[in-house]
Amino acid sequence: MNDDFYNRGLAKAKQKDYAGAIAEFTHAIESNPYFADAFCQRGLAYYDSGEILLAVSDYTEALQLNPESVEAYYCRALARVALKNLPGALADADQVIRLNRNHAAAYNLRGIVYRKMGHVHDAIANFKLAADLYLQQKDKDNCRLCLEKIKQLQPKQNLTVVHQRPTPTTPIMSPQEYFTQLLEKAEKGDTRQALEDLNWALQVDPQDAQAYCCRGVVRYKQGNYREAIADFNQALQLNFQDAIVYRNRGRARFQLGDHQGAIADFNQALQIQPEDALLYIARGNVYRAMGNYLGAVTDYTKALQINPDDPQAYYNRGLAYAHMEEMQRAIADYQQAASIFCEKEDWKNYEHVLENLKKIHSPSIESKQSKYNMLRQRLLRLVGGYWEIAQRLIDQTKRYYPGMSEEWYMEKVIDDLERDRG
Numbered sequence: 001m002n003d004d005f006y007n008r009g010l011a012k013a014k015q016k017d018y019a020g021a022i023a024e025f026t027h028a029i030e031s032n033p034y035f036a037d038a039f040c041q042r043g044l045a046y047y048d049s050g051e052i053l054l055a056v057s058d059y060t061e062a063l064q065l066n067p068e069s070v071e072a073y074y075c076r077a078l079a080r081v082a083l084k085n086l087p088g089a090l091a092d093a094d095q096v097i098r099l100n101r102n103h104a105a106a107y108n109l110r111g112i113v114y115r116k117m118g119h120v121h122d123a124i125a126n127f128k129l130a131a132d133l134y135l136q137q138k139d140k141d142n143c144r145l146c147l148e149k150i151k152q153l154q155p156k157q158n159l160t161v162v163h164q165r166p167t168p169t170t171p172i173m174s175p176q177e178y179f180t181q182l183l184e185k186a187e188k189g190d191t192r193q194a195l196e197d198l199n200w201a202l203q204v205d206p207q208d209a210q211a212y213c214c215r216g217v218v219r220y221k222q223g224n225y226r227e228a229i230a231d232f233n234q235a236l237q238l239n240f241q242d243a244i245v246y247r248n249r250g251r252a253r254f255q256l257g258d259h260q261g262a263i264a265d266f267n268q269a270l271q272i273q274p275e276d277a278l279l280y281i282a283r284g285n286v287y288r289a290m291g292n293y294l295g296a297v298t299d300y301t302k303a304l305q306i307n308p309d310d311p312q313a314y315y316n317r318g319l320a321y322a323h324m325e326e327m328q329r330a331i332a333d334y335q336q337a338a339s340i341f342c343e344k345e346d347w348k349n350y351e352h353v354l355e356n357l358k359k360i361h362s363p364s365i366e367s368k369q370s371k372y373n374m375l376r377q378r379l380l381r382l383v384g385g386y387w388e389i390a391q392r393l394i395d396q397t398k399r400y401y402p403g404m405s406e407e408w409y410m411e412k413v414i415d416d417l418e419r420d421r422g
Contacts, residue, residue, distance in 0.1 A: 005031065006038050013041065018049040036065035040072045047079055055079045070099045077109055081116075089113050104133035108146060115153065124153050132200055194218050209240030217248050225252040243272040247279055254286050262286045277306040281313050288320050294385025296320040311340035315353055324385065325377035327360055334360070375410040382417045393417075 009024030025042035028035055043058030059076035062069055077092035090113045096106035111126035131146035198215040201208060216231030232249035235242075250265030266283040273279065284299030300317035303310060318333030334357045341350040376390075383389040393413045398404075401412070 003028075006035070006041070009038070009041060009045070013045050013048070016048070018045045021045040022049070034065055036062045036069060036072075039065065040069065040075065043072075043075060043079075047075065047082075052079050052082050056083070068099060070096055070103065073099070074103070074106060074109070077106075077113075081109070081113060086113050086117055090117075102133055104130045104137065104139070104142065107133065108142070111146075111149065115149075120153050124150055127153075128197075128200060132203070135203055191218050191222050195222075207238060209235045209238035212238065213240055213242065213245050213248075216252075217244070220248055220252050225255045228252045229256075241272070243269040243276065243279070246272070247276075247282065250286075251282060254282075254289070259286050259290050275306055277303040277310060277313065280306070281310070281316060284313075284316060284320070288316065288323070291323075291387035291389075291391070292385060293320045293324045293380065293387065297324070297385075309340060311337040311344070311346075311349065314340070315349070315356075318353075318356070322356070322360065323387065324380050325373045331357065331360055372407055372410075375407060375414065379410055379414055379417075382414060 005024045005028035009021045009028065012018075012024060013021035022042055022045045025038050025045065028038040029042070032038070039058045039062035043055040043062065046052070046058060047055035056076055056079045059072045059079065062072040063076070066072070073092045073095045077089045077096065080086075080089035080092060090110065093106050093110040093113060096103050097110070100106070107126045107130035111123045111130060114120075114123035114126060127146045127149045131143045131150070134140075134143035134146065195215065195218050198211055198218060201211045202215070205211070212231045212235040216228040216235065219225075219228040219231060229249055229252050232245050232252070235245050246265040246269035250262040250269065253259075253265060254262040263283060263286055266279055266286070269279050270276065270283075280299040280303035284296040284303070287293070287295035287299060297317055297320045300313045300320065303313040304317070307313070314333045314337035318330045318337060321327070321330035321333060334353050338350055338353040338357070341347075341353060379390045380387060383393075390413070393416075394406075394409045397409050397412050397416075401409070404412075
């Protein structure tokens with residue numbers, strides 16, 4: 001008989017006859033005082049009729065009879081929010097999630113509670129989890145609502161406003177600011193969390209070109225160069241024409257040994273940002289790796305014209321000069337780099353530069369390689385600073401005249417080049 005009362009109560013609640021539903025559920029409970037679902041449904045009817053305290057009482061009774069009732073915990077959490085009992089609501093939402101890790105509405109409710117308590121970061125985290133679950137459940141409307149809540153809260157992540165109460169005039173954080181925060185997170189070493197956030201963003205919007213770009217940067221920092229390049233390619237296909245894409249794809253290509261591809265990307269980036277010193281340093285590094293030391297020096301010099309206090313540009317130019325046997329210039333650049341590193345208290349790089357200075361000043365090395373270095377410098381000048389050309393000529397000469405010394409081969413190549421040029 002109590003089932004008949006219960007079913008009639010459900011029917012009346014569906015028709016919004018809450019007084020009638022309460023009466024039927026009460027009969028069901030009188031017939032069976034251990035009927036947990038009847039307490040829970042009567043609590044819902046009380047809640048819908050505005051009797052919030054009575055609703056909480058019934059939900060509590062239902063939980064005493066069935067401590068694993070997800071519905072009773074969730075309903076009581078909603079009622080406690082209405083009563084402004086935020087700690088109680090939060091405790092109930094936590095219980096729902098403990099019993100069901102995929103309860104999207106509970107994460108959303110927990111986000112609401114955290115927002116009311118002023119815990120902005122926790123609110124955003126829960127709205128993200130709710131949006132992700134709604135997305136998996138193909139509930140796009142609720143997913144979109146969670147995203148809107150995140151947009152409204154994101155500005156308060158800024159340290160200057162994080163402790164302030166929300167105001168209607170607070171500006172919404174732009175996508176650029178959001179992705180900048182993710183990149184800053186990756187710079188500080190938290191690449192895993194940044195990658196998770198970007199994967200989530202791309203699940204929500206697979207056409208977000210900026211998200212692909214940022215994920216490429218994070219993957220580059222993780223050393224996943226091929227995956228990074230794939231993300232940069234996707235960003236470009238979606239018409240995200242930004243120097244950051246070309247610069248970082250160039251860096252990834254360089255790491256994979258694709259020197260020509262790297263230079264092409266740096267050239268493209270420089271067309272967009274012709275005054276970016278870091279781009280000239282990056283391209284100079286590729287030239288140096290290819291043996292084009294003259295091209296490397298030119299780029300490092302351009303970087304220093306833009307930023308005269310960049311110690312890395314001085315150090316890299318010093319390396320290029322050393323390969324060209326321009327030792328005095330190399331020493332001057334090393335000394336300048338060491339001085340700036342010292343001012344910045346960057347002792348690791350400072351010591352590294354000093355080690356290179358010691359190698360140049362070593363008398364044993366100078367005396368042993370004096371003639372060889374002079375020949376190498378003459379040959380480099382004859383081939384325009386491209387050591388790979390010089391090496392190719394030396395290798396050809398070795399095939400024709402096997403068994404001779406390195407100095408003999410360099411002298412032979414030099415003589416041939418000078419004779420051919422008259």
